Amino acid sequence: MAKHWADFQYEIYLNGMAGAVPRLPTDLTRLEELAEHRLGAGPVGYVAGSAGDGSTARANRAALDRHRIVPRLLRDVRERDLTVEVLGRTLPAPLALAPVGVLSIVHPDAESAAARAAAAQGVPYILSSAASTPMEEIAEVMGDAERWFQLYWAKDREVTRSFLARARATGFSVLVVTLDTPMLGWRPRDLERAYLPFLHGVGTANYFSDPAFGAGLAKPVHEDPDAAVLHFLGMFGDPGKTWPDLAFLREHWDGPIVLKGVLHPDDARLAADAGMDGVVVSNHGGRQVAGCVGAADALPGVAEAVGDRLAVLFDSGVRTGDDIFKALALGARAVLVGRPYVYGLALDGRTGVEHVVRSLLAEFDLTLALSGHRTPATVERGCLAPAPV
Numbered sequence: 001m002a003k004h005w006a007d008f009q010y011e012i013y014l015n016g017m018a019g020a021v022p023r024l025p026t027d028l029t030r031l032e033e034l035a036e037h038r039l040g041a042g043p044v045g046y047v048a049g050s051a052g053d054g055s056t057a058r059a060n061r062a063a064l065d066r067h068r069i070v071p072r073l074l075r076d077v078r079e080r081d082l083t084v085e086v087l088g089r090t091l092p093a094p095l096a097l098a099p100v101g102v103l104s105i106v107h108p109d110a111e112s113a114a115a116r117a118a119a120a121q122g123v124p125y126i127l128s129s130a131a132s133t134p135m136e137e138i139a140e141v142m143g144d145a146e147r148w149f150q151l152y153w154a155k156d157r158e159v160t161r162s163f164l165a166r167a168r169a170t171g172f173s174v175l176v177v178t179l180d181t182p183m184l185g186w187r188p189r190d191l192e193r194a195y196l197p198f199l200h201g202v203g204t205a206n207y208f209s210d211p212a213f214g215a216g217l218a219k220p221v222h223e224d225p226d227a228a229v230l231h232f233l234g235m236f237g238d239p240g241k242t243w244p245d246l247a248f249l250r251e252h253w254d255g256p257i258v259l260k261g262v263l264h265p266d267d268a269r270l271a272a273d274a275g276m277d278g279v280v281v282s283n284h285g286g287r288q289v290a291g292c293v294g295a296a297d298a299l300p301g302v303a304e305a306v307g308d309r310l311a312v313l314f315d316s317g318v319r320t321g322d323d324i325f326k327a328l329a330l331g332a333r334a335v336l337v338g339r340p341y342v343y344g345l346a347l348d349g350r351t352g353v354e355h356v357v358r359s360l361l362a363e364f365d366l367t368l369a370l371s372g373h374r375t376p377a378t379v380e381r382g383c384l385a386p387a388p389v
Helices: 007-017 028-038 041-048 055-065 110-121 135-142 157-169 211-215 225-235 243-252 265-273 295-306 321-329 339-370
Strands: 067-069 084-086 089-091 095-097 125-127 147-152 174-178 257-262 278-281 311-314 334-337 384-386
Touching: 007 339, 028 041, 028 339, 041 339, 055 295, 055 321, 067 321, 095 110, 095 125, 095 339, 110 125, 110 135, 110 339, 125 135, 135 147, 135 157, 147 157, 157 211, 157 243, 243 257, 257 265, 265 278, 265 295, 278 295, 295 311, 295 321, 321 334, 321 339, 334 339
Parallel strands: 095 334, 125 147, 147 174, 174 257, 257 278, 278 311, 311 334
Antiparallel strands: 067 384, 084 089
16 A cells, blocks of 8 residues: 555644644744754855845745646545656655755754655655765665765766766666756855855865865875865866767766756757756756746746656745645656755754655645545646636
């Protein structure tokens, strides 16, 4: 029998009979405010901040809020199955933890805690290239659990080649290539504090532990960390990459490749033509281009263009279970969640991340059932109506 994620609410109520209430809010939109009080100004600004005046982050929420779910009644929804097939993998629900770097700035257990939480709940964990923890350590704590690797595509081909070989050797099954960050966007909350963790060697663990990266240094990292940081900054992004360069990744990665940051249907078609396996419709949570299209506004066009050729995933603005429902109805096969789990990590470590995952999927399960659906497969555009203007 498939897992009923909605049972989490009954667990909460039963615990309440013994006087126990959840340590964190079950309204996940409250987590950011709590994290603002818990974290220092630099770390919380880095996580919560957006490009420019925040217009794209607001557009992401507005794009989801423009749609309203239209429930159907008297359908047998006693037994539900949230399982989905994505990129040749069977996932227990249409959710994965998005790649978020430098997690040590919010909690000392960093990526390891998030990875353990994902493994415990059976959802994929996507490790960022810019993690505070080397990929080998994450593989060790996850065991056989589903893990994907996110690549920031460096200028140095040998470092890229080495990253791909290390990820394959340690059991990362899907490559997620972030294309919307060849350079950092204009982020005032970070700029006003001159806060960039990489300058202090935070978020560089995969690089500083890499033999190809080390080969480019005059001295080992521990002997001259400042030189290592400068070397990292010089290679991190590459605004000169073009579509033909994808052949290099395909040559050195034998599993599924997903391109993250796609917003235009023509780019999605180019991804399919290049032999990619999926795209993530995303604007980096509003962190790169101010004034950008809301991700959920871009999703239907991309799904219509390539949904029959590629796995279409979605992120940017997801905060609730009904957001997941709406994203599926707009054409996504699965959703990545980012900031909410980072806030959960900041507030309560691994337990906080699990709370976020279970809350999201409990609300999604209930939304699915109460809207008349037993599986995500029947959720489509007709399940939504436009919100009143």
